[in-house]
Every structure is written in C-alpha cells, then in structure tokens.
Amino acid sequence: MQITDFKLERYFAAYEFKVRYLLSASDCEALTLAELLAMADPAALDLWRGLSLGYTESPGHPLLREEVxxxxxxxxxDETLIAAPEELIFIAMNVLLAPGDHVIATFPGYQSLYEVAEALGAAVTRWALAPNSSxxxxxxxxxxxxxxxRTRLLVINFPHxxxxxxxxxxxxxxxxxxxxxxxxHLxxxxxxxxxxYDPAERLPSVADLYExxxxxxxLSKSFALPGLRIGWLASHxxxxxxxxAAFKDYTTICNSAPSELLGIVALRSRxxxxxxxxxxxRANLALAEQFFAAHRGAFRWLSPRAGSVAFPQLISTTSAADFCRDVLDEKSLMILPGDVxxxxGNHVRIGLGRRNFGEALGVLGERGGTVEG
Ligand SMILES: Cc1ncc(COP(=O)(O)O)c(C=O)c1O
Incomplete structure (x- = not known):
C-alpha cells in the first residue's frame, strides 16, 4: 500500500521530544505507573504481580473486554476488540472498504480517518466543520x-x-x-x-445507537495513558x-500483556x-479564555465543548506555519499549524490537557508584539 505521510505525526516526530513547551498535545497529562498502581484493587494487584509475559488472547484480555x-x-x-487506537483505524478501513467505494469523513480531522481510505482506493468527501460566532x-x-x-462509510469524530x-x-x-x-457503516x-465540559452534553456512543x-x-486521551497503546472497537x-479480529493477525496479533492489565486497573478507576x-x-480552559481575550487582536478564540484540544484562528499577516516555526525557534514551544x-484559514491547534499549560501560554504571551503582528 502506498500512503501519504501523516503530516501531524511527522510534525510531532520532529519536535515532540525536543522542545521545552508542548502547547499542542492532544492527550491529558500522563499518569505515572506508580499513580496508576496505587488505584489498583487487591485482585488486580495480584494479577499484575503474577503476570506472565506470554502472548495474550488476540481480541483482548477477557477482564479488559468486560470493563470496556x-x-x-x-x-x-464479545462485541469489543482491543488493539492500539491507530491500529484499529487501519484495521477497520481495510475491512470495510474496497477500491471504488465512497467515504464521507469529518474535516479537518485526524489524518488516518480519511487517508487510509484513500490509500485503499476509496474516494473521500471531506465534510467540513465551519467556525461560527460561538x-x-x-x-x-x-x-x-x-x-x-457508492457511499459505504461515514466517518465522524466527536468530541472532535x-x-x-x-x-x-x-x-x-x-x-x-x-x-x-x-x-x-458509521x-x-x-x-x-x-x-x-458539561456532562449534560455527553452523547450516547454510536455503538449503542446504531446497528x-x-x-x-x-485509553490515550480521556484516560491519560497513551503509552499503554490500548484502544478498542465496540459494535453490534x-x-x-x-x-x-482476523485482520489483526496481520498487524499485532495480540496486545501487550502489561498494558492490558494496567488498562483493567484504569477502567476500574475510571x-x-x-x-x-x-x-x-477546565483550569486550562479558563486560562485559555483569559489569554485569548487579552490577545483578541491576534487570535480568534473558537470555544471547544469537549475534549482536550481547541483550534483558534490566527488573525495576522503571518501564516500559521511561519508563526509556529518562529515560536519553535525563539521559544522552544511547539504549536501545531492548521496546515498539518x-x-x-490560519488556525493553530492547542492542547488543554497538560499541567504546564499556563506556563507555556505565558511563554507564548512574551512574544507580545510579534503575536499581534
Ligand atoms: C481523533 C483521534 N483518533 C485516533 C487517535 C489515535 O490514538 P493513538 O495515538 O493512541 O493510537 C488520535 C490520536 O491523536 C486522535 O486524535
């Protein structure tokens, strides 16, 4: 399969572990192993201590599937399949699509949600979200x-x-x-x-709504455990x-045994x-609102409703790509340009899940005049 580079992941690969401030991460501040194990119940701790590092059950540990x-x-x-989230996108698209099929996907988006379909020979229509006053x-x-x-599949991603x-x-x-x-298929x-942010706005899962x-x-975003590489599909x-499950025999076959057990602990402590x-x-969102209100000449703040990312717009003659490059060079601070x-529309993505968010915003604010430029 020929597939185009994943622009966001290439950008992260270049800078994520080199910069001082990561203002664009989509995950929440990762838990440590010690923090997670401190939440484990005695039965889970026994499983953890006696864990054999052999191959595991291909669809996922039965207790993990129960928690999911x-x-x-x-x-x-048994209506779940456990694997790494990104792997599951790849598997699902391969299973659902054939050359000539048509797919509609929310846009902008996490690139694999439409790129794998295109690489498989499907035609993709990008269903664009648009900014409005709220x-x-x-x-x-x-x-x-x-x-x-010819449409076979609709791909959505909410919270987006x-x-x-x-x-x-x-x-x-x-x-x-x-x-x-x-x-x-949806x-x-x-x-x-x-x-x-408002629990009343939580939508039921599509797995529960549609056959x-x-x-x-x-576990990568809402559960702050991206390093476990544990995700799942749920479907009737x-x-x-x-x-x-049969396709997974050609990707990872089964999951990492320690990750599965830690996943059980995490879901029991959800x-x-x-x-x-x-x-x-919530604390970072309040800081972001203050920051963007103070810099309203430089940015248009577009309020998120859920999740750990936002996509404000840069109001400037400088392109988002140049702005992000300058901030990288001058401040060792990474923000993702909308180009990825x-x-x-000159947007940048910011991540709201990290503990040093306020400090990173402060560093960004030091650019004052240049930001306004
Ligand atoms: C919308 C969306 N889907 C899937 C993934 C993939 O998750 P993971 O990196 O844990 O495989 C991401 C990661 O950024 C994402 O933002």
Whole structure:
C-alpha cells in the first residue's frame, strides 16, 4: 500500500521530544505507573504481580473486554476488540472498504480517518466543520448532499480533534438516520468521549445507537495513558468484528500483556481518572479564555465543548506555519499549524490537557508584539 505521510505525526516526530513547551498535545497529562498502581484493587494487584509475559488472547484480555463493555449501555464483552487506537483505524478501513467505494469523513480531522481510505482506493468527501460566532458548526444538508450510490462509510469524530466540537443529540440522530437510510457503516471515533465540559452534553456512543455503528475509543486521551497503546472497537456488527479480529493477525496479533492489565486497573478507576483530567482541562480552559481575550487582536478564540484540544484562528499577516516555526525557534514551544490538517484559514491547534499549560501560554504571551503582528 502506498500512503501519504501523516503530516501531524511527522510534525510531532520532529519536535515532540525536543522542545521545552508542548502547547499542542492532544492527550491529558500522563499518569505515572506508580499513580496508576496505587488505584489498583487487591485482585488486580495480584494479577499484575503474577503476570506472565506470554502472548495474550488476540481480541483482548477477557477482564479488559468486560470493563470496556461497561462503558456502553448495551455492548457485550464479545462485541469489543482491543488493539492500539491507530491500529484499529487501519484495521477497520481495510475491512470495510474496497477500491471504488465512497467515504464521507469529518474535516479537518485526524489524518488516518480519511487517508487510509484513500490509500485503499476509496474516494473521500471531506465534510467540513465551519467556525461560527460561538465555536464550530456542522452542515447536515451538505452531508446529505454528499451521499452517493457508492457511499459505504461515514466517518465522524466527536468530541472532535482538532476543534473540540460536539454536536447536539438531535444532530447526531440526524447523522444516524442518514446512515441508516442509506445502509452505511458509521465509524465513530470517540477517543475524546467522557471529556465533555458539561456532562449534560455527553452523547450516547454510536455503538449503542446504531446497528451498523462502530465506535473507536481508548485509553490515550480521556484516560491519560497513551503509552499503554490500548484502544478498542465496540459494535453490534459481529460479522465486522470477526473480520477485524482476523485482520489483526496481520498487524499485532495480540496486545501487550502489561498494558492490558494496567488498562483493567484504569477502567476500574475510571471516575477518578476522568475527574482528574477534566479538572486539568477546565483550569486550562479558563486560562485559555483569559489569554485569548487579552490577545483578541491576534487570535480568534473558537470555544471547544469537549475534549482536550481547541483550534483558534490566527488573525495576522503571518501564516500559521511561519508563526509556529518562529515560536519553535525563539521559544522552544511547539504549536501545531492548521496546515498539518490541510485546513486553510490560519488556525493553530492547542492542547488543554497538560499541567504546564499556563506556563507555556505565558511563554507564548512574551512574544507580545510579534503575536499581534
Ligand atoms: C481523533 C483521534 N483518533 C485516533 C487517535 C489515535 O490514538 P493513538 O495515538 O493512541 O493510537 C488520535 C490520536 O491523536 C486522535 O486524535
């Protein structure tokens, strides 16, 4: 397979571990092993201490699948498949698509959500979100117009990376009704779910709402454990899951045994971990609002509704790419330019999940005049 470079990941590969301030990370401040083990119940600690480092059950540890299933209303443990999140996108697209198929995907977006489809010979229509006065909005009429007789798959990602947008329940219902009317699979990337700033706005998982819905989630963002490389698919479409499990024999076969056990501990402590991460995000959001209000001549702040990222717009004659490059060179501070999402409009992505967010914003603010430029 020939596939275009993943621009965001290449950007991170160049700078993530070299810069002093990472203002663009999409994950939450990672938990340490000690912090996580301190949350373990005695039974999980026994499993951890006696853990054999052999191959593991290919679809995932049965106890982990049980914990994953608890996150949904009607998903059974055997309606889940555990693997790394990015791996699951690759597997799902390979299983669902053939050359000549048509796919519609939210845009801007995490590149693999549409790039793998294109590499497989599918045609992709990018369903663009647009900024409005209170944040971001979806154009449901445009979605409906994009559906063709060749459309097989609709890919959505809410809470959305990079905008932090969250549709209303009514909008999600409309999306599902369209998918159902046209017998489309609906791949719903829910990696940032459970990080809604207002819990009343949390949407049910697509896995619970739609028989051809496939939800992707994992421990990397909302659970602050990206290094475990644990994610999952949840779906009532058992035939799809069986094909995905068979495809996994060509990727990793099975998951890392320590990661699976730590995943069980994390999901058993989910309320505590989510509360910790939301507290960090809420505090950072307040700082971001102050910062962008103070620099309203330089940036247009577009409020996120959920998750750990936002996508403000740079109001400047300087391009986002040049601005981010200057900040890297002068301040050793990394911000992602909207270019890595192939999205125009001079946006930058900022990450709200890290503890040194305020310090990093302070460093950015020191550029004063240049920011306003
Ligand atoms: C929307 C979205 N989906 C999937 C992933 C992949 O997660 P992971 O890096 O843990 O494989 C990411 C990571 O940034 C993401 O933002």
């Amino acid at each position: 299933a608890r996150l949904y209303n009607g998903i059974a443990p 944040g971001w909005q979806l154009d449901l009429a445009a979605l409906e117009r994009s559906i063709t007789p 990376n990079p905008t932090g947008h969250l549709p209303t329940a009514a909008e999600l219902d409309t999306i599902i009704a369209l998918a159902r009317r046209h017998s489309l 791949f719903s990337d829910e990696m940032y779910r459970l990080l809604e 051809r819905g496939i939800a992707l989630s994992g 479409d058992r035939a799809f899951l069986a094909r995905a 309320e505590r971990i989510l509360a910790r991460n939301l507290a960090i995000i 999402f192939d999205f125009g």
